[in-house]
Amino acid sequence: MLEPGRTTFIVLSFEGPDVYSQAGGLGVRVKELSRALADRGYETHLFFVGDPSLPAMESGVEGRLTLHRWSQWISRHHPMGVYSGEEDKIADVNRSLPIALVADYIRPATRRGETVVVLGEEWHLAATMGLLSDALHVAGLRDRCLLIWNANNHFGFERINWGQLAFVSTITTVSRYMKHIMWRWGVNPIVVPNGIPGALLTRVSQTQVRAIRAAVDAQAFLFKIGRFSPDKRWHQAMTAVARLKDRGLSVKLLIRGGLEPYGAEVLELAAQQGLTIVPLAERIPDVAALVRTLRERAGADVWNVTSFLPDDLLPALYASATATLANSGHEPFGLVGLEAMASGGVAFVGSTGEDYAEPFKNAIAIETEDADEIVAYVTHLVEHPDSARNLRIAAQRTAREYTWQRVIDILLRRLEFIAIKQGLESTPAP
Numbered sequence: 001m002l003e004p005g006r007t008t009f010i011v012l013s014f015e016g017p018d019v020y021s022q023a024g025g026l027g028v029r030v031k032e033l034s035r036a037l038a039d040r041g042y043e044t045h046l047f048f049v050g051d052p053s054l055p056a057m058e059s060g061v062e063g064r065l066t067l068h069r070w071s072q073w074i075s076r077h078h079p080m081g082v083y084s085g086e087e088d089k090i091a092d093v094n095r096s097l098p099i100a101l102v103a104d105y106i107r108p109a110t111r112r113g114e115t116v117v118v119l120g121e122e123w124h125l126a127a128t129m130g131l132l133s134d135a136l137h138v139a140g141l142r143d144r145c146l147l148i149w150n151a152n153n154h155f156g157f158e159r160i161n162w163g164q165l166a167f168v169s170t171i172t173t174v175s176r177y178m179k180h181i182m183w184r185w186g187v188n189p190i191v192v193p194n195g196i197p198g199a200l201l202t203r204v205s206q207t208q209v210r211a212i213r214a215a216v217d218a219q220a221f222l223f224k225i226g227r228f229s230p231d232k233r234w235h236q237a238m239t240a241v242a243r244l245k246d247r248g249l250s251v252k253l254l255i256r257g258g259l260e261p262y263g264a265e266v267l268e269l270a271a272q273q274g275l276t277i278v279p280l281a282e283r284i285p286d287v288a289a290l291v292r293t294l295r296e297r298a299g300a301d302v303w304n305v306t307s308f309l310p311d312d313l314l315p316a317l318y319a320s321a322t323a324t325l326a327n328s329g330h331e332p333f334g335l336v337g338l339e340a341m342a343s344g345g346v347a348f349v350g351s352t353g354e355d356y357a358e359p360f361k362n363a364i365a366i367e368t369e370d371a372d373e374i375v376a377y378v379t380h381l382v383e384h385p386d387s388a389r390n391l392r393i394a395a396q397r398t399a400r401e402y403t404w405q406r407v408i409d410i411l412l413r414r415l416e417f418i419a420i421k422q423g424l425e426s427t428p429a430p
Helices: 025-039 086-111 123-139 162-168 176-183 206-216 234-246 262-272 287-296 311-320 335-342 371-383 385-402 404-421
Strands: 007-012 043-049 057-060 065-070 115-121 145-151 170-173 220-225 251-256 277-280 302-305 323-326 347-349
Touching: 007 025, 007 086, 025 043, 025 065, 025 115, 025 335, 025 404, 043 086, 065 086, 086 115, 086 123, 115 123, 123 145, 123 162, 145 404, 170 176, 170 404, 206 220, 206 287, 206 311, 220 234, 220 311, 220 371, 234 251, 234 262, 234 371, 262 277, 287 311, 311 335, 323 335, 323 371, 335 347, 335 385, 371 385, 385 404
Parallel strands: 007 043, 007 115, 043 065, 115 145, 145 170, 220 251, 220 323, 251 302, 277 302, 323 347
Antiparallel strands: 057 065
8 A cells, every 4th residue: 555656755853864953863763764765665755944054955865855954044043953943943834834745745646646644753743743634634635644743752742732633643652661651641652663774784894993992092981972961861971980980990981962051060070070071172074083083182081072973983983882871761762772782882771762672682771870880881891801792793683673674664564554543545556
């Protein structure tokens, strides 16, 4: 029913692939999901609040993927990023996007005999789904479309009209942990996990790994990337580094946080515990530049990267680190942990939404907020390199089951049920 050539996918998201549009895992998710759908042969459109300096429309993946940068006229007044001027952008999306979707994309697709699948992401697009459903009913096209709304986190749940959202769309989420959270809001979502690009499973150059480790020059090299939020347990990570250092272990931590004010509190805590923090503000485009930068600032306990880290650089960091600290106390899915595992890294994950993690088999699950738990496991990895090697091998084996192409297989099977549930009108093949 939903074969390539007979189905168009439309993905709606606040975040997107632009640097301007990325603030967390959502931008990465929609970028890779859209690309994977296009690779599979589906015409795919990704609408997001994009960089105002880039084209409003941009094509890729042999013309099957089109990026649509929405609300650029507002973004020009808010150059700091996607969430600057957030409320104005939400209002503009709700005012203009549903009508444009029906007139310019959905109606033409249905005239070609295609089914249209619309996937809205996060609370910013919850009201949009209702407005789009209304517009489709007015146009007589509601039974030619599947509307799905997906939750990646619990942010903004208090702003959602859950009764309306469940009526106009099918609700999905990314893990069993999130499913249980959403039960409290009176909804029972379908779980479709996140994914990773298959390219992440390509073996990282050991020459690069050796170069990074030599530049770090420590018994333990730790890496942490994510928003500056208490949920991410930054205090636990900083305290663990200080305690490892007090125990006589040479340890270095490379971090990449966000622009959140909480970051100042994290860095202050690290300084109070005697850690030397060195900011890395210059552009780091590749491994050679990273190695050079680390050697030039060898006196740091904590390297704080404040510039953009390219996606191509992350696998080498994951593979080089003794551990990637994705030790969140609340993690709906844990994309960083899975990416680290795919790259042959050792992931320290939390114990919430990381359904893929098997403790001490393919990852290390952190059960508490106690910094000594990280201290114990890092010490073990340093003293038992065979354990670390076995974890890395098992991690990559698990990650193969979570590529986006595998996830799309799951999504397509779920859509067969959703099509019956929403009363999709099937059309004969042209």
